[in-house]
Amino acid sequence: MRSLRTGLSLASLVSGLALLLGAPPAQAADAPLRDLADAKSKVIGTAVTGSKLTGTYGEIAAREFNALTPGNAMKWGSVEPTRGTFNWAEADQIVNFAEANGQQVRGHTLVWHSQNPSWLTNGTWTTAELRQLMTDHIATEVGRYKGRLETWDVVNEPFNEDGTYRQTLWYNGLGADYIAEALTAARAADPSAKLYINDYNVEGVNAKSTALYNLVKSLKERGVPIDGVGLQAHLILGQVPATLQQNIQRFADLGLDVAITELDIRMNLPSDSAKLAQQAAEYKQVMNACVAVARCVGVTVWGFTDSDSWIPDTFPGQGAATPYDENFAPKPAYHAIAEALGGTTTPPTGCTVTYSVVHQWNGGFTGQVRIDCSGASLASWKANWTFGAGQQLTQAWNANCTQSGSAVNCSNASYNGTVPDGGSVTFGFNASWSGSNPVPVVTLG
Structure with missing residues (x-):
């Protein structure tokens, strides 16, 4: 009956400076x-x-x-x-x-x-x-x-x-x-x-x-x-x-x-x-x-x-x-x-994660990930995503980050694992890119 809408590609939305895009909260553990x-x-x-x-x-x-x-x-x-x-x-x-x-x-x-x-x-x-x-x-x-x-x-x-x-x-x-x-x-x-x-x-x-x-x-x-x-x-x-x-x-x-x-x-x-x-x-x-x-x-x-x-x-x-x-x-x-459909585990209610590109230049960019909790708290956290266009992590701060292939896994540092109800934590990284820099879906682990 209906037509799906057309629109700008995600890659085109990513280009430019100071882009902020909310990524989804953690998927259900199912x-x-x-x-x-x-x-x-x-x-x-x-x-x-x-x-x-x-x-x-x-x-x-x-x-x-x-x-x-x-x-x-x-x-x-x-x-x-x-x-x-x-x-x-x-x-x-x-x-x-x-x-x-x-x-x-x-x-x-x-x-x-x-x-x-x-x-x-x-x-x-x-x-x-x-x-x-x-x-x-x-x-x-x-x-x-x-x-x-x-x-x-x-x-x-x-x-x-x-x-x-x-x-x-x-x-x-x-x-x-x-x-x-x-x-x-x-x-x-x-x-x-x-x-x-x-x-x-x-x-x-x-x-x-x-x-x-x-x-x-x-x-x-x-x-x-x-x-x-x-x-x-x-x-x-x-x-x-x-x-x-x-x-x-x-x-x-x-x-x-x-x-x-x-x-x-x-x-x-x-x-x-x-x-x-x-x-x-x-x-x-x-x-x-x-x-x-x-x-x-x-x-x-x-x-x-x-x-x-x-x-x-x-x-x-x-x-x-x-x-x-x-x-x-x-x-x-x-x-x-x-x-x-039978899922039994709900996501971490009240905790969301936001991925943003705060600065981008030819061949590189600085990214930031922010975790906010409202109505819930975390004693520790992990943030995971997959780079979809060959981006490579080169440096990270306020988190322990590793990359294997396209998969990036970041966990809290010794001093910022606790995120109280109403609180937040932020970490950043530098990475390289070539051709395109699509925004990944980030999940909390």
Whole structure:
């Protein structure tokens, strides 16, 4: 449904003097989200922008998630902007990245009313021509990735809010059976991929979700290939449907898989601790509903960082909808997801770490790391990060620092291990760099 935002690269933000960027607090002591999800045989996925799969963004996407969804790269307007001319560059990039990191890919999306090329939407087609265009497109795209994608959102958003069919190019030109025809074409193109119908505002039991329920029940009865339903879950703070788990279960009872495919929970800005705590509780509520139903295969967040979220551009004055803030710091929602997936160890509450580049010159820079505690204290500390572009530590003060390969490990000196509630400690270092100097994710150990 949504487009992920584009923006400046992290490397470009790093350049210059006196840059201060908040790094995340320590991750939960558990394994990354993907390992927790794997242990429960669940998917924890994220939508991604292919051009950003480098640096910290790429590291988090690979470390935390066992599935990726291309945010825009596989939509018709992206892959065939001109009739017969295809651009697979970003889609291929995402699939290759996922395969290199042992991740599933969810294909998104084949037949939709939006983000279609103008040559398609502005054309004049007979019924036979339109059907051929649709089935050829499915055969081409699904066939390109045959055997490489776990799932496809074959048909996206077919219903109005009242449960009637949305008036679209496909419905108006082919009738309601365009959905069955699309699913049949997708099965022919890749018999091993799981095929889904995906929609929004179908998370709870309502007229729209009941229409979807009746459709997929009918498709199964007719023998049309349909493996699952996707509940997008673009939610608003305070409005998680009370019937979410009940709704998931009724689709599962049809013998279908269910996936939460595009989860985010937006709030009125600015965010504050109370809103973030409520958001965390609601992320956990959604996760718990999926975990509780065996045939709920998992949850995908629609972008994991607020810097890559569609919300602010679409809903002015709203945002902060994802598990990470714009500086890649995990928010309470991140830890709520971990807990719902069986995580048992919470992060060191109230202690955060901030990495900053205080001075940079050709070939070198001075960095600073600050640890602040509020509502907690530390008797000793360790700060760890990975340099992503070949930077090399040359000197450190107020900490004992070592570097092995790209991994940097710093621990307190004999005189500054204690950080009281309301206190802080700072250490610094010099390092070399060449080409780029991306900001690392720092964790407290």
